[in-house]
Amino acid sequence: MTILVTGGAGFIGSAVIRQLIRAGETVVNLDKLTYAATPEALEEAADSPAYRFVHGDICDGPLVARLLEEYRPEAVMHLAAESHVDRSIDGPAAFLQTNITGTFTLLEAVRRSGGIRLHHISTDEVCGALGPSDAAFSETTPYAPNSPYSASKAASDHLVRAWGETYGLEVVTSNCSNNYGPWQFPEKLIPVMVIAAVEGRPLPIYGTGANIRDWLYVEDHARALRLVLERGTPGESYCVGGDAERTNLEVVRAICAALDARLPGGAPHDRLISFVTDRPGHDARYAIDAARIRAELGWRPEHGFEDGLAATIDWYLAHRDWWEGIRARRYGGERLGLKA
Ligand code: NAD
Numbered sequence: 430m431t432i433l434v435t436g437g438a439g440f441i442g443s444a445v446i447r448q449l450i451r452a453g454e455t456v457v458n459l460d461k462l463t464y465a466a467t468p469e470a471l472e473e474a475a476d477s478p479a480y481r482f483v484h485g486d487i488c489d490g491p492l493v494a495r496l497l498e499e500y501r502p503e504a505v506m507h508l509a510a511e512s513h514v515d516r517s518i519d520g521p522a523a524f525l526q527t528n529i530t531g532t533f534t535l536l537e538a539v540r541r542s543g544g545i546r547l548h549h550i551s552t553d554e555v556c557g558a559l560g561p562s563d564a565a566f567s568e569t570t571p572y573a574p575n576s577p578y579s580a581s582k583a584a585s586d587h588l589v590r591a592w593g594e595t596y597g598l599e600v601v602t603s604n605c606s607n608n609y610g611p612w613q614f615p616e617k618l619i620p621v622m623v624i625a626a627v628e629g630r631p632l633p634i635y636g637t638g639a640n641i642r643d644w645l646y647v648e649d650h651a652r653a654l655r656l657v658l659e660r661g662t663p664g665e666s667y668c669v670g671g672d673a674e675r676t677n678l679e680v681v682r683a684i685c686a687a688l689d690a691r692l693p694g695g696a697p698h699d700r701l702i703s704f705v706t707d708r709p710g711h712d713a714r715y716a717i718d719a720a721r722i723r724a725e726l727g728w729r730p731e732h733g734f735e736d737g738l739a740a741t742i743d744w745y746l747a748h749r750d751w752w753e754g755i756r757a758r759r760y761g762g763e764r765l766g767l768k769a
């Protein structure tokens with residue numbers, strides 16, 4: 430199968446591409462290489478004759494149409510997005526452009542081309558925030574996005590659904606909880622905390638640290654995405670999650686404990702915990718009921734939170750050159766998302 434992957438130089442897209450290439454698929458990766466891209470994560474795939482990289486924007490309709498014409502993919506996996514909530518608070522325009530207009534552009538190109546299955550990769554954040562005892566998000570939970578990021582992703586989910594219903598496109602959507610693992614850009618919670626702790630800097634926890642997320646190891650998400658692409662029912666959506674609800678404070682304490690064992694000279698790392706001004710509109714809790722993908726597609730995570738976190742921390746300790754280069758040249762770690 431030939432698959433056009435959008436945003437394949439990102440954190441999740443690169444994990445998907447590594448798995449697809451290992452599985453013998455042919456991949457065309459269309460990526461704009463924004464600040465968030467990690468082309469280094471694709472070195473293994475780049476050695477394969479089954480992999481092509483195209484530097485471009487999903488909002489460029491003629492380019493997308495030309496790629497569909499030239500490579501004739503059977504499927505598109507759509508991961509390209511602006512993905513960081515804090516940046517969406519400071520500058521929502523880029524989120525509306527890529528996440529909404531970009532998805533619209535892609536849908537139109539796929540519609541004109543015909544015969545292509547489109548898998549749209551989305552987030553649980555489109556459902557808004559849960560209270561402490563609310564049931565977990567499922568495929569029937571109403572949408573209630575609270576951030577510019579989640580609103581733009583919700584809009585893209587609705588476009589995908591509408592293009593399926595109205596134009597008969599073969600579409601399937603998945604909504605996943607928070608991912609973590611190797612190659613995650615050092616602006617998201619787990620790499621931010623690992624790197625700060627390694628460097629002996631304060632660990633900046635938003636608010637009281639009581640916000641709850643459901644964590645999934647990125648390789649488990651990538652396997653779920655491949656299953657949804659291959660066997661998901663057209664027109665349906667699938668919730669994907671790790672059954673690993675943790676408060677942010679619990680996550681940071683777990684990172685500190687793991688680093689105490691690995692870097693005893695800097696222990697105890699939890700002395701570095703500091704509480705900072707909360708994110709505006711910070712959703713209290715996300716949780717996913719992944720019963721459908723488990724039952725219909727036989728998926729389940731292979732990594733529990735503790736072993737996935739240990740593997741992630743070991744990876745960041747072994748790839749210091751990578752994140753030091755990003756901190757020096759692309760993003761120095763300054764606080765984002767307070768402009769509201
Ligand atoms: P990321 O920010 O790491 O990567 C996004 C990639 O998209 C980058 O390589 C970037 O260069 C590319 N891109 C951005 N704008 C583009 C454009 N206009 N044209 C082409 N390429 C463009 O994101 P990620 O964490 O890998 O997330 C991938 C997808 O999964 C997103 O759609 C996101 O909403 C969704 N998602 C992420 C998580 C998570 O925890 N990271 C959870 C659920 C869903």
